[in-house]
Amino acid sequence: MKFYSTNNSEHQVGLAEAVIKGLAPDQGLYMPIVIPQLAPKLLAKFPEMSFREIGYEVIGALFSEDLTQDQIKNLVDHTLVFDAPLVKVEDDIYSLELFHGPTLAFKDFGARFCSKLMSLLLEDSAKKVRVLVATSGDTGSAVANGFLGVEGVEVIILFPKGKVSELQEKQFTTLGQNITSIEVDGVFDDCQRMVKEAFLDAELNKNLLLTSANSINIARWIPQALYYFYAFSRLPKTSKKIVFSVPSGNFGNLAAGILAQRMGLPIDHFVAATNLNKVVPEFLAGSEFKSMASIQTVSNSMDVGNPSNFPRLLALYGGNEGMLKVNVDGFFYDDEKTIEAIQKVKKQGYILDPHGAVGYLGLLDFRSKNPGYLGVFLETAHPGKFRDVVEKALGAKVVLPERLSRFLKGEKKVIPMGKGFGEFKAYLAGLDH
Ligand SMILES: *Cc1c(COP(=O)(O)O)cnc(C)c1O
Numbered sequence: 560m561k562f563y564s565t566n567n568s569e570h571q572v573g574l575a576e577a578v579i580k581g582l583a584p585d586q587g588l589y590m591p592i593v594i595p596q597l598a599p600k601l602l603a604k605f606p607e608m609s610f611r612e613i614g615y616e617v618i619g620a621l622f623s624e625d626l627t628q629d630q631i632k633n634l635v636d637h638t639l640v641f642d643a644p645l646v647k648v649e650d651d652i653y654s655l656e657l658f659h660g661p662t663l664a665f666k667d668f669g670a671r672f673c674s675k676l677m678s679l680l681l682e683d684s685a686k687k688v689r690v691l692v693a694t695s696g697d698t699g700s701a702v703a704n705g706f707l708g709v710e711g712v713e714v715i716i717l718f719p720k721g722k723v724s725e726l727q728e729k730q731f732t733t734l735g736q737n738i739t740s741i742e743v744d745g746v747f748d749d750c751q752r753m754v755k756e757a758f759l760d761a762e763l764n765k766n767l768l769l770t771s772a773n774s775i776n777i778a779r780w781i782p783q784a785l786y787y788f789y790a791f792s793r794l795p796k797t798s799k800k801i802v803f804s805v806p807s808g809n810f811g812n813l814a815a816g817i818l819a820q821r822m823g824l825p826i827d828h829f830v831a832a833t834n835l836n837k838v839v840p841e842f843l844a845g846s847e848f849k850s851m852a853s854i855q856t857v858s859n860s861m862d863v864g865n866p867s868n869f870p871r872l873l874a875l876y877g878g879n880e881g882m883l884k885v886n887v888d889g890f891f892y893d894d895e896k897t898i899e900a901i902q903k904v905k906k907q908g909y910i911l912d913p914h915g916a917v918g919y920l921g922l923l924d925f926r927s928k929n930p931g932y933l934g935v936f937l938e939t940a941h942p943g944k945f946r947d948v949v950e951k952a953l954g955a956k957v958v959l960p961e962r963l964s965r966f967l968k969g970e971k972k973v974i975p976m977g978k979g980f981g982e983f984k985a986y987l988a989g990l991d992h
Pocket of ligand 1: 621664812
C-alpha cells in the first residue's frame with residue numbers, strides 16, 4: 560500500500576516511510592491511496608468471529624502487500640489484548656467501552672499497534688529512534704505504556720504544565736526507562752507546535768531519527784477502525800439505521816470510524832461531539848474552518864483548538880465538503896451540560912466519564928432530530944481516570960481500578976521547559992545519535 564500526503568496527492572510513500580516519518584515533508588497527513596473494500600459477504604461473518612479474527616481481516620486488507628500473514632497476526636494479537644464491550648445504556652443507546660486497556664483510555668489500541676508496527680519495521684535499523692509526542696493527557700500515557708521497554712526506541716513526551724490531571728501525569732512521568740517527560744510552560748497547542756517544528760527542522764533530522772506517535776501517524780490512526788467493525792458486529796440484529804457518536808479532540812478517532820465506513824461497514828451516520836473547542840461542529844454547521852486557541856474544559860483530552868486530523872475527514876470523502884457534512888453532524892457542550900449528563904446517566908445505573916458524556920449528549924441530540932436510529936457512543940476513558948470531575952458531579956467515590964492506582968505510587972520526573980522552539984531544539988541536538 561502506498562500513502563499520499565493530504566497536501567499533495569502526487570507525493571506517495573510506502574508503509575515504512577509513512578510510519579517512521581509520521582508527517583509528510585509538506586506537513587500533510589498520510590492517507591492510503593486506495594481504500595480497500597471488505598465484501599458484504601465477509602462482513603456478514605463478523606458476528607461469529609472474534610475481535611482478533613476481525614482484526615486480521617481489516618488489517619490484512621490494508622497491509623497485506625507490506626507485511627506477512629504472520630506479522631499481521633502478531634500485530635493484531637499484540638494490540639487486542641483487552642476487550643471493547645458494548646453496553647446497553649438505554650433503549651437503542653449503547654456505550655462502546657474502549658477503556659479496558661492498560662491506561663484505561665481508547666488510545667491504548669493505537670499505541671500498542673504503533674509500537675509493535677514500528678518495531679517490526681525498524682528491526683534492521685542501526686539508529687536509535689526518538690518518538691516525539693505532544694499530549695493533553697491520554698496520548699502521553701498510552702504511548703508511554705505502549706512503548707515502555709521497547710528496545711531501540713526512546714519516547715519524549717511534551718505536556719502542558721498544570722493542564723493535565725495528576726493521575727494522567729503520573730501514568731507517563733513515573734515510568735523511567737526509555738520514557739522522558741518534558742513539562743512545557745504553555746498549553747497543548749504549544750506542545751504540538753514544538754513537536755511539529757522538530758520534525759520539520761532540517762538540521763535536527765540530519766542527525767536524529769525522529770518520529771511521531773500522535774494520532775497523525777497512520778500506525779496510531781488506522782487500528783482505531785478495528786473497534787468500529789467489532790462493535791457493529793456485536794449490535795443486536797436490527798433494521799434500524801446505525802449512528803456512531805464520537806467525542807472528539809484531534810478527530811483521529813472519528814476519522815477512523817469514517818475509514819471503516821469507507822471500507823464498506825454500513826454505518827449510516829456519525830456525530831462529531833466536542834466540548835467548547837467547537838471548531839469542527841461549527842464548520843459542519845456551515846462556518847468556515849477556523850482554528851482557535853484551545854479552551855480548558857472538564858473533558859481535557861479534547862481541549863484542542865486546531866484539530867490535526869481535520870484534513871483526513873475531508874480526504875476520506877475525496878475532498879468533498881458537502882459529502883462530509885451530509886454524513887457527519889456536529890454538536891458541542893459546555894462543562895455544565897457535561898456534568899448534568901454524568902448525573903442523569905448515573906441514575907440509570909451507568910457511570911460516564913466526561914468525554915463519554917459529551918459523546919452521549921451528541922447522540923441524544925442527533926436522535927431527537929432523527930428518530931429511529933440505533934446509536935452507539937464511544938466511551939473513550941474509564942470514569943476513574945477523571946475521578947475529580949466525576950466524583951464532584953456525583954458526590955460519591957469512584958473506584959479506581961488497581962492498574963490505575965498503581966501509577967499513583969510512582970515518583971514524578973520531568974524536564975521543565977519554556978514554550979519557545981529554541982530550547983527544545985537545543986535539548987534534542989544534545990542527545991546522542
Ligand atoms: C484523545 C481523547 C479523545 C479525543 O480523541 P481524538 O481522536 O483526538 O478526537 C477523547 N476522549 C479521550 C478520553 C481521549 O483521551
